[in-house]
Amino acid sequence: MSELELPEVETETQPETQLDRDDHLRPEFVRAVLDAVEDGDDEAARALVEPLHPADIADLFELTPQEDRAALARAVTDLLGGDVFAEMNDYVREDLIDALEPHQVADLASELDTDDAVAIIEDMDEDEQRAVLRALDPDDRAAIEEALSYAEESAGRLMQRELIAVPEHWTVGDAIDYLRGHEELTTDFWEIFVVDPAHKPIGTCQLSWMLRTPRGIAIADVMKREQTLIPVDMDQEEVALRFQKYALISAAVVDHGGRLVGMITVDDIVHIISEEAGEDTLRLAGAGDGDINEPIRLTVRTRFTWLVVNLGTAMVASSVVGLFQGTIASFALLAVLMPIVSGMGGNAGTQTLAVVVRALATNQLTSSNTARMIGREFRIAAANGVMLGALIGCGTYVIFHNLNLSIVIAAAMLTNNLTAGLSGVLVPVTLDKFRIDPAVSSAVFVTTMTDTMGFFSFLGLASLWGLHG
Known part of the structure; x- marks a missing residue:
């Protein structure tokens, strides 16, 4: 019996010269990009940077000396999407944002979930904030203004407003048809929130349950009524502790009247846990933020x-x-x-x-x-x-x-x-x-x-x- 010959499948791989075995950008790769920028060869710089993940592009800017970041940004400007800014160090991001026009910042914010958009805008000067908000679509502007009204490091700042909520009288089939028939709905979620007529959350339904349940079954019969609700003014450190204690993937955020206003997902919590742990250690030493990019x-x-x-x-x-x-x-x-x-x-x-x-x-x-x-x-x-x-x-x-x-x-x-x-x-x-x-x-x-x-x-x-x- 001859061996089965499998067709060769082309896979997209990153060149070995980009990342080391710890997934850090190699010094020689960073130097090659900066040399291309210094020589005015923007095309070569873009070719080197384009295969990188947004988080790695953010790392590239953090590894670049402050005086060279503006030139690098001009060279790879078409690769600087909102997802790159969302992954960027606060001080580095602030430097780059200061160099952008309000309409450019607004374009970036419109690409992101509300929580990431707020992270970009919240540290800007008040006049610059107003200019950016004026350049946003009315819906985006209203959502971001509402988020900025909450205290820093609170659940209201951390939450995203893009979520899926359905009434309890719907069937599984109704919910699936709703998801498929509205392209404007968010595409990143793990569970659907079930709400009463007053828009108060009464349960959740995981996507895996919906996929395994016949269409005619009522959402109320398959949803999980026990849930962890996050008050909108809760400190983000306490939010992280609840996610850790109850092994949450996402959680509903409610206002003072108990109405559903947003959700927090575990990817945001990972950042919070890391930040809070490092913050407490540095405060014990009186070292401030301890960020190597801090002025x-x-x-x-x-x-x-x-x-x-x-x-x-x-x-x-x-x-x-x-x-x-x-x-x-x-x-x-x-x-x-x-x-x-x-x-x-x-x-x-x-x-x-x-x-x-x-x-x-x-x-x-x-x-x-x-x-x-x-x-x-x-x-x-x-x-x-x-x-x-x-x-x-x-x-x-x-x-x-x-x-x-x-x-x-x-x-x-x-x-x-x-x-x-x-x-x-x-x-x-x-x-x-x-x-x-x-x-x-x-x-x-x-x-x-x-x-x-x-x-x-x-x-x-x-x-x-x-x-x-």
Whole structure:
């Protein structure tokens, strides 16, 4: 029997020189595109960029130096659709949008779902916003203006208005005929929302159910009545937690009257989860947005503000040291060893703080289990404090052969670790109770407390013990 010969099928593949095995644009490919632009060979630049996915084109602009982005945009302007801008870094997109005319921005916005269009327009100056909105079709303008009326990072800003809603008295066949007979309907959806006469959602029907159900069956008989409704003013972080908790693909957004006004899909939530996780980490460090495309002036201002705050807290800690000048003068080894106590306390506090801030952000830590969390971290801090105290005490005795000094530093290490554990929980929980973002302010307070207690416990115990050289 001869082998079956299959016809060769042409497949569209990207050249190996574009992406590496981690799906990042290769440096040599980026350089080739920029060289073509610099040489004025727009046709060659377009030929290189055209096979790229919109997300990769967005990456190309992010990898391009700021001063070269405008020239690259002019060279590949016909490839810069709304889907490319939707995938682009906020700062990079803002640079390019500023170079476009209002009618060009309006054309881009009209290609996108409402949520993506809002992302492009919301950061523009008020005058430029009005000019773009005037250039939009009335329906698009009304939808975007409504979205802009909601608070930033709320479900109202995040949602898209393009959805499918049908009345409960329809049959499956009615719904299918409706979908096929109206070309203006959105084409990207996973489920159909079922609404009552007041346009309030009463259930959902997945497309897979409809495809497997006879046409004559009523939608009300196959729909799922239990659903997760998202209030229009809910914070996007809370929205993301609901998607994660209930494994949602999409969810209905309702206004204050309970009427269906939009939907949120999981592809938007993936971006939110990534942004919020990175945002909290950077805020703990006082690094602002931490975006490498952020203007240098803005980055310097953000970091300098927090460094000034830290400078003030450092002066508070140093003032504690000043209270024990006589003790340090009589026993100089204290000045050598005291940074160890404060430094280890700061590290322990940062560990606890990171865990607690994450637990608050993901709703793992609530008022019902706060006391248990405090007890848990106290036991962890006590265990680590005892072991670290024993370790530093033994090391100090081996090096300096001073039993009293070894006992003092071991006790101070235990005391500061307990302080670190408690402050790492109590500070962010207290800030959260007062509706202050614990990711922004906690690190300053915790570091101040561990530094101050580290110096005070070590030097205070040394003074009480009567250590001297």
